[in-house]
Amino acid sequence: MDVVVDTDILSTFLKTRKLRLLTRLFAKSRILVCPSVNSEIRRGVGMGVLRYSRKPALTSIRLSKTEREIARELGEDRNLGSGDAECLAVARHRKCLLLTNDRKVGKAADSASIEHLNLPLVLREIWKNNVIPKSRVFKLMEEIEQKDNVVIKNKELIFS
DSSP, X not given: OOEEEOHHHHHHHHHTTOHHHHHHHXXXXXXXXXXXXXXXXXXXXXXXXXXXXXXXXXXXXXXXXXXXXXXXXXXXXXXXXXXXXXXXXXXXXXXXXXXXXXXXXXXXXXXXXXXXXXXXXXXXXXXXXXXXXHHHHHHHHHHHHHHTTOOOOOHHHHTX
């Protein structure tokens, strides 16, 4: 199953320079990056906030006409930004796993029966699938909180 990643999750792994963890976790999948997510990441690179060079492990995609229509409808109905709407549309149309840490997007995914993981669940899968040991995931959480200026909630979910 392909994986579509939103700006929030992708930028988290870029800020910590741990993109390889995602590519190792989803080694048998293509990691899809939507056009608006690409634009947002390029903007972050231009501002000096992110470091990113095109990695062959990530696949930049174009939206089909159907996906553009779905994204437009989702954006209007759910008041979502273009990146979030595109990721939801691609996940729904192509039956991909969606990686998002945005609660509103997660709720939209739930209502559309789109399989998705938030950051705590991605971190959980990283150690459960032996990408890195539990102790290193704990250090990664601290690094994410520091470099991405976020507080990871549901830490118990990660290590259960």
